[in-house]
Amino acid sequence: MEPxxxxxxxxxxxxxYHPPESREPRxxxxxxxxxxxxxxxxxxxxFLRLAAMLSSKGFxxxxxxxxxxxxxxxxxxxxxxxxxxxxxxxATDELKGGSGxxxxxxxxxxxxxxxxxxxxxxxxxxxxxxxxxxxxxxAAHLKHLKSLHEEWLSGSFADPASGSGGSNAFEALxxxxxxxxxxxxxxxxxxxxxxxxxxxVFLVTSVEPPDSVRLKNHLQGMVGSLRYGRIPAPExxxxxxxxxxxxxxxxxxxxxxxxxxxxxxx
Amino acid sequence: MSGRSLPSERALLFGKPLPLVGxxxxxxxxxxxxxxxxxxxxxxxMLHRVGPNxxxxxxxxxxxxDGFTALRFDFSGIGDSPARESDLPLERRRVDExxxxxxxLSSSGKAEKFVLxxxxxxxxxxFDTACHxxxxxxxxxxxxxxxxxxxxxxxxxxxxxxxxxxxxRRSLLSRDSWRRFLSGKSDYRAVGRFVRGQxxxxxxxxxxxxxxxxxxxxxxxxxxxxxxSLLVYSEGSLALDTYRxxxxxxxxxxxxxxxxAVEVIRKTDHVFTLLWSQDHLVNLICEWALAxxxxxxxxxxx
Numbered sequence: 001m002e003p004x005x006x007x008x009x010x011x012x013x014x015x016x017y018h019p020p021e022s023r024e025p026r027x028x029x030x031x032x033x034x035x036x037x038x039x040x041x042x043x044x045x046x047f048l049r050l051a052a053m054l055s056s057k058g059f060x061x062x063x064x065x066x067x068x069x070x071x072x073x074x075x076x077x078x079x080x081x082x083x084x085x086x087x088x089x090x091a092t093d094e095l096k097g098g099s100g101x102x103x104x105x106x107x108x109x110x111x112x113x114x115x116x117x118x119x120x121x122x123x124x125x126x127x128x129x130x131x132x133x134x135x136x137x138x139a140a141h142l143k144h145l146k147s148l149h150e151e152w153l154s155g156s157f158a159d160p161a162s163g164s165g166g167s168n169a170f171e172a173l174x175x176x177x178x179x180x181x182x183x184x185x186x187x188x189x190x191x192x193x194x195x196x197x198x199x200x201v202f203l204v205t206s207v208e209p210p211d212s213v214r215l216k217n218h219l220q221g222m223v224g225s226l227r228y229g230r231i232p233a234p235e236x237x238x239x240x241x242x243x244x245x246x247x248x249x250x251x252x253x254x255x256x257x258x259x260x261x262x263x264x265x266x
Numbered sequence: 267m268s269g270r271s272l273p274s275e276r277a278l279l280f281g282k283p284l285p286l287v288g289x290x291x292x293x294x295x296x297x298x299x300x301x302x303x304x305x306x307x308x309x310x311x312m313l314h315r316v317g318p319n320x321x322x323x324x325x326x327x328x329x330x331x332d333g334f335t336a337l338r339f340d341f342s343g344i345g346d347s348p349a350r351e352s353d354l355p356l357e358r359r360r361v362d363e364x365x366x367x368x369x370x371l372s373s374s375g376k377a378e379k380f381v382l383x384x385x386x387x388x389x390x391x392x393f394d395t396a397c398h399x400x401x402x403x404x405x406x407x408x409x410x411x412x413x414x415x416x417x418x419x420x421x422x423x424x425x426x427x428x429x430x431x432x433x434x435r436r437s438l439l440s441r442d443s444w445r446r447f448l449s450g451k452s453d454y455r456a457v458g459r460f461v462r463g464q465x466x467x468x469x470x471x472x473x474x475x476x477x478x479x480x481x482x483x484x485x486x487x488x489x490x491x492x493x494x495s496l497l498v499y500s501e502g503s504l505a506l507d508t509y510r511x512x513x514x515x516x517x518x519x520x521x522x523x524x525x526x527a528v529e530v531i532r533k534t535d536h537v538f539t540l541l542w543s544q545d546h547l548v549n550l551i552c553e554w555a556l557a558x559x560x561x562x563x564x565x566x567x568x
Contacts, residue, residue: 001348005276016287153539156535159533160540246313247312
């Protein structure tokens with residue numbers, strides 16, 4: 001495992017490269033695309049585990065933090081969907097250049113799933129995409145974040161009206177979202193996309209909101225091969241007032257993802 | 267991988283037998299050692315080194331802008347650092363690993379003295395390390411419990427009672443809470459329990475549990491050594507209640523030395539969810555560090 005910084009379009013990005021740890025390294029790189037904000041914090045452990053599983057199967061794996069997220073440069077209030085997609089592209093180039101892998105798979109959780117789809121469409125050279133409980137409708141996602149935020153504050157000592165001068169930023173469980181990002185999310189709708197992100201797609205959901213079924217129907221016929229998996233598992237990305245919840249890893253989902261990637265690149 | 271690094275931030279692997287993963291944030295221009303201690307920020311619970319709500323990143327960057335080198339790293343088995351096999355108790359392993367971070371920063375010429383920062387269990391690890399390692403000259407301990415060994419059940423029960431009481435006392439004074447109460451949206455049964463409890467108790471609880479002797483003597487030796495400590499508590503943290511039940515009565519004596527300061531941030535929760543409270547916390551830490559800067563430099567020259 002090699003932690004390092006690399007240059008992204010809007011600043012330095014933090015990444016962790018997991019080299020292949022099997023006797024037969026594959027010519028395939030897997031870029032793991034985190035969700036944002038609180039969901040990023042909560043899914044870090046699961047991504048680390050997934051990276052280890054994939055590297056043990058011979059894949060080159062790169063986990064990276066978007067600009068304004070994790071250890072990367074910037075603040076989340078400056079993020080836009082366009083910048084984050086460019087970050088995925090920069091990470092993909094970094095992995096290809098550094099490892100020599102010629103084939104690429106993107107794996108994205110929640111908003112990272114939506115970003116992976118758009119990045120795949122824009123690049124045109126992504127071979128496979130895994131969408132793990134992806135955000136399909138950005139406006140609905142915003143409502144969901146707002147509701148979780150209010151629920152978290154309700155009954156707590158935290159008072160949004162306090163503080164000097166107050167803030168106009170949209171706050172989502174400890175993370176600010178700027179105006180451009182809010183506008184981007186309001187208009188994000190994967191069901192309106194008319195191009196395929198990759199030839200092979202695996203859509204896996206832990207919960208089954210109607211959005212995922214609609215996305216499955218939308219992608220059917222558009223991509224060469226689509227697999228849909230419904231694997232009941234804890235939504236580890238949701239903030240809970242429970243210390244042990246932070247350590248949960250949805251192992252069944254991770255195994256399904258790594259097995260599908262192995263099959264897709266046989 | 268190319269391994270290019272930020273001018274002010276770079277990824278690190280250090281320590282043995284299995285390396286720990288960290289990020290070093292340095293002031294934009296460092297001509298050489300500036301005599302300031304380096305800040306080391308410790309994991310809060312199981313969250314990786316970015317901290318709750320990315321607070322550790324914000325604190326490290328702000329400290330670097332103020333001239334301090336800051337290291338955030340993951341303890342073994344947390345975040346990106348691999349688990350290590352050891353028979354030592356967890357608390358002791360944490361102290362040793364902070365020691366490895368200090369060794370690394372010393373051997374790479376970044377600093378000889380250190381200030382530790384931690385939230386919740388990170389504060390406890392910072393306190394333990396400060397007690398064991400003379401290289402520590404300052405500690406910012408946020409919502410720490412500082413209870414050695416297993417805390418007595420009685421203490422935890424009293425602390426929980428304390429936080430409930432404070433919450434309902436605040437709710438009773440809030441117009442919104444009354445509105446929720448009258449509209450049936452409030453947990454009126456709990457409010458009722460609180461009111462009955464207050465009536466039954468007269469002036470309210472003044473219960474106090476003696477701090478464990480070891481902890482109190484360690485605080486005294488920290489002050490005498492000296493180590494500058496800043497204790498920060500959120501109004502919504504159980505840590506505030508354990509502090510009030512244990513250390514608070516000793517604080518006037520310890521504070522008179524000028525080596526211990528205590529701040530309570532009202533209207534915020536244990537992990538500083540709201541942005542204003544995050545800014546407030548980071549400002550508090552950095553202002554404290556800047557105020558102590560000259561003292562720490564002079565200690566470094568001794």
